[in-house]
Amino acid sequence: MKVLIVHAHPEPKSFTSSMLHRAVRTFEMQGHDVTVSDLYAMQWNPVASAADFDMRRNPDYLVYALEQRENVAANAIAPDIAAELDKLIACDLLILSFPLYWCSVPAIMKGWLDRVLVSGKVYGGVRFYDRGGMRGKRALLAYSCGGRDYMFGADGVHGEMDLMMRHMLRGTLGYAGFDVLPSFVAHHVPYIGDQARAAMLDRYGEYLTQLDRVAPLPFPTLDDFDGEMRPRERVAI
Amino acid sequence: MKVLIVHAHPEPKSFTSSMLHRAVRTFEMQGHDVTVSDLYAMQWNPVASAADFDMRRNPDYLVYALEQRENVAANAIAPDIAAELDKLIACDLLILSFPLYWCSVPAIMKGWLDRVLVSGKVYGGVRFYDRGGMRGKRALLAYSCGGRDYMFGADGVHGEMDLMMRHMLRGTLGYAGFDVLPSFVAHHVPYIGDQARAAMLDRYGEYLTQLDRVAPLPFPTLDDFDGEMRPRERVAI
Numbered sequence: 001m002k003v004l005i006v007h008a009h010p011e012p013k014s015f016t017s018s019m020l021h022r023a024v025r026t027f028e029m030q031g032h033d034v035t036v037s038d039l040y041a042m043q044w045n046p047v048a049s050a051a052d053f054d055m056r057r058n059p060d061y062l063v064y065a066l067e068q069r070e071n072v073a074a075n076a077i078a079p080d081i082a083a084e085l086d087k088l089i090a091c092d093l094l095i096l097s098f099p100l101y102w103c104s105v106p107a108i109m110k111g112w113l114d115r116v117l118v119s120g121k122v123y124g125g126v127r128f129y130d131r132g133g134m135r136g137k138r139a140l141l142a143y144s145c146g147g148r149d150y151m152f153g154a155d156g157v158h159g160e161m162d163l164m165m166r167h168m169l170r171g172t173l174g175y176a177g178f179d180v181l182p183s184f185v186a187h188h189v190p191y192i193g194d195q196a197r198a199a200m201l202d203r204y205g206e207y208l209t210q211l212d213r214v215a216p217l218p219f220p221t222l223d224d225f226d227g228e229m230r231p232r233e234r235v236a237i
Numbered sequence: 238m239k240v241l242i243v244h245a246h247p248e249p250k251s252f253t254s255s256m257l258h259r260a261v262r263t264f265e266m267q268g269h270d271v272t273v274s275d276l277y278a279m280q281w282n283p284v285a286s287a288a289d290f291d292m293r294r295n296p297d298y299l300v301y302a303l304e305q306r307e308n309v310a311a312n313a314i315a316p317d318i319a320a321e322l323d324k325l326i327a328c329d330l331l332i333l334s335f336p337l338y339w340c341s342v343p344a345i346m347k348g349w350l351d352r353v354l355v356s357g358k359v360y361g362g363v364r365f366y367d368r369g370g371m372r373g374k375r376a377l378l379a380y381s382c383g384g385r386d387y388m389f390g391a392d393g394v395h396g397e398m399d400l401m402m403r404h405m406l407r408g409t410l411g412y413a414g415f416d417v418l419p420s421f422v423a424h425h426v427p428y429i430g431d432q433a434r435a436a437m438l439d440r441y442g443e444y445l446t447q448l449d450r451v452a453p454l455p456f457p458t459l460d461d462f463d464g465e466m467r468p469r470e471r472v473a474i
Contacts, residue, residue, distance in 0.1 A: 010285060011299040013297075046344035046348065047283065049247045061250055063248070063427060064248075101351050102347075102350050102408060103408025103409060103412075106285060107345070107351050108348075110341065111344030113339050114338050148466070150466075151466050156468075157462050157466045157468075158407075159407075164404050164407070165404065166400055166403060166404075167339070167402065167403075167404050170395075170401070171340025171341070172339045172340060175340075225394050229387075229388050
């Protein structure tokens, strides 16, 4: 299996970075092929802009997704995007590894998604969810956060974590066609001691060895919608 | 009323940029004081890093939120963050104006949130939701997207848009203590003609003149939770 881990943390000695190292070691011990994109170390540029395109379909008016499609097809997309796109296309499993910033990924990782999940390859037209460009691949969020687990339960103060992360799980990874596996969440990390952290890393490593036994999250199938994306049942009424 | 509009679009001639201009004109005609942070024009740096801090509580290990708190208190936070924080503290209404990228804000705007919504001023400890630092202020998302409105209904292919945007509405703006007003969403923008766009801009302008009549979205009150953020009813059982 080819694993791509996209990682973003501004502190190389952080717990989240230890999660990265544990993941790499775990997969390599299983004989898998692991590639890491460490976005802070790479000084990844997160800003989608006209500078991403060597040629322009419309030089006077930037429609970012349109230029993505055209520039990827013409091998004219910025080299940093092209390199990441190659890694993405090659992988069987994508892991996004990050600390939770405002109930989402840090900006540097959002900019990886904005720039690398290109129209044409990853999605486009009615190619999303179970027809998305990434179908056949699996994806997983692995993140740390400050809150305790019960704060993100159904009756917790923030409601369910997966609802808070719906834009990532469904709106991004599910939309792109990945089979999205249940997230690994390391709770309350800034406030716990070394022993609890070590146990959490063990739990993470163990989870990564059992991914074949985990059912992906349920998302819509486009079979239930017509060509205009209206629910088929409704149309039949 | 002081209005801060934080805007992010890579194309100055875009429809979303027209929304910005309409908002500015509408508020100024009403005699309000409008400040715009146009993130692409400002070449805003979205990457939270150690470079944001002129002094370090812990120079060997970066805990970003901790250094935010300390550096804001010591007036040692990066000047670009300090300038935005001043605008934020001064405003009565915050509008985030953007095109939807992967069911969220573009990375450059995520980096405004990551860097400017600082621990200590905006949130911290048990200061969130109705005890958040931004209480008394209102906030609003105004965004464009490619999908049609029915795709984001309760039985739409993507489910409800506000659920997809929960990380922003509740996890970010609500958490920070803002009264969050219903979003203005411009649907299907890349595929509609000039007339439909003009009508949409009119609808946006009209909405902005009626904000006083709009009820904010409901979020939890911390009165319902104990000091450990467990639901009070549960504790009483």
